[in-house]
Amino acid sequence: MDFLNIVIAGVSIGAIYSLMAFALILVWRSTRIVNFAQAGQAAFSTYVGLSIETATGNYWIALLAAVLSGVIIGAIVEVVIVRFIVKHSTSAATAAVAPVIAMLGLLGIFQGLMGLIWGGEYQAYPTAFAREGLIIAGNQIPFSPSDLFVLVVVVVAMSVAALVFQKTSLGLAMRAAAFAPEVTRLSGIRVSRIRTLGWAFAGGAGGLAGVLVAPSTFIAPNSFDLLLVFGFTAAVIGGLDSLVGGVLGGLALGIGLAVVTGYLGGSFTFMTAFVLLIIVLLIRPQGILGARGARRA
Amino acid sequence: MTLRVRGLTIDHGAIRALSNATFNIPKGSITAVIGANGAGKSTLLRTISGLKRATSGSILWDEIALDQLQTEQIVRTGIVHVPEGRSVVTELTVAENLALGGVWRQRTNKSDVLAAISEVYQLFPRLAERQKQRADTLSGGERQMLAIGRGLISRPQLLLLDEPSLGLAPLVVEQIFQTLSKLQQSTGMTILLVEQNAMSALRIASQGIVLDQGRVVIADNAKAIMNDTALRHAYLGY
Amino acid sequence: MLVVRKSHAPSATKRVLLALVIAIILFFASNLVDEYRIFQAAQVAAYLVAIISIVLLTGFSGQITLGQGAFMAVGAYSAALVVQEFGLPIWSTFFIAVIAAALFGAIVGISAARLSGPYLAGATLALAVGIPALANAVPILGGEQGLSFDVGLAPGKYADTISPYQWLFWICALCAIIAVVAAANLTSSGLGRQWRAVRANETAAALSGINPARSKILAFMVSSGFAGLAGVSFSATVGLVSPSGFTLSLSFLLLTGAILGGISHISGALGGAIIIVIIPTIFESWTEEASLSVATYLPGIIVSALLLLSIAFAPEGPSEALHKLRHRRREP
Numbered sequence: 001m002d003f004l005n006i007v008i009a010g011v012s013i014g015a016i017y018s019l020m021a022f023a024l025i026l027v028w029r030s031t032r033i034v035n036f037a038q039a040g041q042a043a044f045s046t047y048v049g050l051s052i053e054t055a056t057g058n059y060w061i062a063l064l065a066a067v068l069s070g071v072i073i074g075a076i077v078e079v080v081i082v083r084f085i086v087k088h089s090t091s092a093a094t095a096a097v098a099p100v101i102a103m104l105g106l107l108g109i110f111q112g113l114m115g116l117i118w119g120g121e122y123q124a125y126p127t128a129f130a131r132e133g134l135i136i137a138g139n140q141i142p143f144s145p146s147d148l149f150v151l152v153v154v155v156v157a158m159s160v161a162a163l164v165f166q167k168t169s170l171g172l173a174m175r176a177a178a179f180a181p182e183v184t185r186l187s188g189i190r191v192s193r194i195r196t197l198g199w200a201f202a203g204g205a206g207g208l209a210g211v212l213v214a215p216s217t218f219i220a221p222n223s224f225d226l227l228l229v230f231g232f233t234a235a236v237i238g239g240l241d242s243l244v245g246g247v248l249g250g251l252a253l254g255i256g257l258a259v260v261t262g263y264l265g266g267s268f269t270f271m272t273a274f275v276l277l278i279i280v281l282l283i284r285p286q287g288i289l290g291a292r293g294a295r296r297a
Numbered sequence: 298m299t300l301r302v303r304g305l306t307i308d309h310g311a312i313r314a315l316s317n318a319t320f321n322i323p324k325g326s327i328t329a330v331i332g333a334n335g336a337g338k339s340t341l342l343r344t345i346s347g348l349k350r351a352t353s354g355s356i357l358w359d360e361i362a363l364d365q366l367q368t369e370q371i372v373r374t375g376i377v378h379v380p381e382g383r384s385v386v387t388e389l390t391v392a393e394n395l396a397l398g399g400v401w402r403q404r405t406n407k408s409d410v411l412a413a414i415s416e417v418y419q420l421f422p423r424l425a426e427r428q429k430q431r432a433d434t435l436s437g438g439e440r441q442m443l444a445i446g447r448g449l450i451s452r453p454q455l456l457l458l459d460e461p462s463l464g465l466a467p468l469v470v471e472q473i474f475q476t477l478s479k480l481q482q483s484t485g486m487t488i489l490l491v492e493q494n495a496m497s498a499l500r501i502a503s504q505g506i507v508l509d510q511g512r513v514v515i516a517d518n519a520k521a522i523m524n525d526t527a528l529r530h531a532y533l534g535y
Numbered sequence: 536m537l538v539v540r541k542s543h544a545p546s547a548t549k550r551v552l553l554a555l556v557i558a559i560i561l562f563f564a565s566n567l568v569d570e571y572r573i574f575q576a577a578q579v580a581a582y583l584v585a586i587i588s589i590v591l592l593t594g595f596s597g598q599i600t601l602g603q604g605a606f607m608a609v610g611a612y613s614a615a616l617v618v619q620e621f622g623l624p625i626w627s628t629f630f631i632a633v634i635a636a637a638l639f640g641a642i643v644g645i646s647a648a649r650l651s652g653p654y655l656a657g658a659t660l661a662l663a664v665g666i667p668a669l670a671n672a673v674p675i676l677g678g679e680q681g682l683s684f685d686v687g688l689a690p691g692k693y694a695d696t697i698s699p700y701q702w703l704f705w706i707c708a709l710c711a712i713i714a715v716v717a718a719a720n721l722t723s724s725g726l727g728r729q730w731r732a733v734r735a736n737e738t739a740a741a742l743s744g745i746n747p748a749r750s751k752i753l754a755f756m757v758s759s760g761f762a763g764l765a766g767v768s769f770s771a772t773v774g775l776v777s778p779s780g781f782t783l784s785l786s787f788l789l790l791t792g793a794i795l796g797g798i799s800h801i802s803g804a805l806g807g808a809i810i811i812v813i814i815p816t817i818f819e820s821w822t823e824e825a826s827l828s829v830a831t832y833l834p835g836i837i838v839s840a841l842l843l844l845s846i847a848f849a850p851e852g853p854s855e856a857l858h859k860l861r862h863r864r865r866e867p
Binding site for chain 1: 593599601646649650652653654656657658660661662664665668669672783784787790791794829831832833835836838839840841842843846847
């Protein structure tokens with residue numbers, strides 16, 4: 001297979017990993033928690049999208065519903081659960097792991113709820129665009145209109161996010177709250193509300209990622225675990241503290257995995273991600289763009 | 298508006314940081330709160346600004362009971378706390394740090410926020426030169442100016458300053474204190490200045506409060522404290 | 536300075552004697568209970584060993600692990616492989632499983648001991664998903680079907696009087712008893728104190744002459760040895776070693792059992808194991824009234840909710856929280 005084709009194939013899926021990494025990094029920066037429940041939130045939002053799509057037959061309304069539900073779920077999770085955990089974290093031995101475990105518990109609840117509401121069988125998620133490769137100059141490349149759509153959506157979403165962060169007061173407040181919460185409070189900004197917003201945005205991003213990835217795999221309550229691991233890997237590769245890094249990490253991961261799949265076959269895809277993660281954690285734990293000393297939480 | 302502290306007692310775990318403190322901060326003056334390390338000065342400021350809750354006693358800002366409010370709300374009553382340690386957000390630029398001080402008023406009074414920012418640049422020309430630079434490229438003195446500048450954006454009626462001179466060269470300290478004095482005279486704001494550098498602080502202050510191991514030793518005219526050699530020897534170390 | 540207190544816990548000899556007594560009790564008890572309960576007891580025994588491995592690694596050594604399933608898989612696959620390729624007798628495979636898993640654990644430990652917090656969590660998460668995926672991809676490991684693992688029937692003359700389930704239970708129970716005794720001895724020994732010291736404050740421990748890195752790697756090694764044993768035990772109850780037996784859900788389930796039982800103590804492991812085996816069965820009796828989907832998913836939700844509540848209100852484990860409540864120690 002042509003190398004260029006492979007790279008192109010990897011870019012679109014890499015964009016989805018970037019979205020997932022974005023969601024994880026956003027939460028990490030604002031609350032210092034890796035939200036392992038993100039997979040469950042994203043999956044739940046995707047299922048909501050599926051229900052809406054089945055009811056209305058309209059892909060776009062479903063997309064909106066999925067993102068919106070992601071936002072709402074993210075906000076609810078922060079207000080109900082995370083605030084409690086953060087307030088009660090002591091210097092006890094389990095303090096460092098408590099948020100992680102709490103998120104895992106939450107993930108289990110989400111997965112159970114999804115099974116309860118929608119059943120455990122694999123279901124197909126519809127797509128708005130064709131999934132066969134585009135034909136350019138008489139050759140078919142492994143990049144379909146659907147892939148193009150994914151890429152465009154992710155680019156737009158990331159650009160909007162970048163704009164909000166860099167150019168608006170809200171973005172300024174969010175960045176400041178993540179870097180220096182006390183100073184931000186002393187500047188009259190309600191940091192707790194900002195945090196909720198951060199989780200809400202992350203939830204929306206996760207929901208979007210779920211809907212974008214759903215057509216290419218059948219969805220089931222557990223099917224987003226892989227997306228979580230890949231998203232986490234992408235975030236680590238790029239640097240857990242850097243949103244831009246996460247985006248780059250996602251693309252790098254997507255392309256890297258496409259290369260491996262193209263030359264070695266699909267069964268090694270997961271192992272490659274795993275090996276990449278371990279290598280990055282060993283050699284450069286702060287990721288490509290992260291700051292030094294970020295290895296320990 | 299006047300700040301009235303009555304019977305304020307603050308505990309840090311098992312340690313009593315402040316015992317039964319009672320004093321007034323008169324409007325439109327500079328009050329220096331001085332004393333040795335660990336005397337309870339920083340804790341007092343952190344409790345006024347709501348970062349810490351007192352064990353007992355009250356803090357009244359005119360009729361407003363500050364001990365019932367959240368930090369973010371206290372800022373909105375006109376009290377701004379510039380904590381110790383050159384508290385700037387190092388990952389943001391100078392301009393962004395200043396803008397941060399105005400975010401809470403952004404929607405209601407954008408033009409005044411912009412006016413306040415340009416006033417800060419006039420007050421601290423060094424900051425104007427470095428507008429686009431990241432805060433971590435600034436020197437210690439510049440960072441302190443930036444922290445104070447950020448506080449000023451909120452147009453405070455009461456400015457709480459926690460050891461602004463800490464770790465700075467004497468010349469820089471003088472410069473900052475002179476600026477504070479000028480600022481107070483031109484705006485009429487009240488300044489509560491916590492300092493270990495008692496001499497410099499008392500020189501620009503009209504009132505002094507001396508703390509020792511959590512107790513208010515004396516609250517009096519600043520000149521009187523400066524002239525009281527016995528007091529100075531006992532509690533201020535000079 | 537590590538102050539050596541006279542421990543009020545039983546000595547090693549006393550523990551072994553106690554274990555023998557329990558073993559004999561179980562031996563006779565298993566004749567009185569119906570087959571299904573015996574099978575469940577075997578499951579509990581297997582999970583018990585797995586939870587102990589987590590208590591050692593996370594509770595004592597302070598290293599979070601989301602991937603015990605991976606270590607269990609390494610042990611189980613090693614055992615099944617040597618049976619398949621070399622025809623070794625079943626009892627030897629248990630030793631091989633422990634050794635293979637311990638070696639693997641040492642290798643993982645060398646990389647993982649440098650990580651902490653979410654990085655360690657993520658790495659062990661990747662391990663938990665990666666090892667089964669690897670097993671799926673490598674033909675000699677039987678792919679999706681896996682390899683069979685059968686502990687068979689009781690030897691010769693007893694085959695008629697002892698049912699296959701009883702035989703299974705005794706094997707699992709024996710593993711569990713050995714594991715508990717070994718773990719109890721380990722944790723009250725110098726090694727256990729070392730782990731606790733490193734977990735509390737690495738710098739201070741290093742200044743006391745402990746090598747933190749070595750201590751942590753050792754913890755991984757020992758923990759995965761236990762997990763390997765659990766893996767073999769577990770596979771014995773299923774009769775099969777396959778990727779689907781070691782999912783991420785299993786690792787989460789084990790962690791849940793460890794937290795619910797009390798992650799800082801070996802003694803909680805039994806409680807945790809019982810909880811995670813019993814809860815699904817509680818709902819089986821409801822299957823007639825509620826729908827099938829409720830029966831399938833509600834246990835998972837309940838267990839996860841318990842985990843969440845437990846870590847929120849009683850991070851050290853419910854038993855610790857009760858202890859604190861009883862003594863009402865007021866923090867200054």
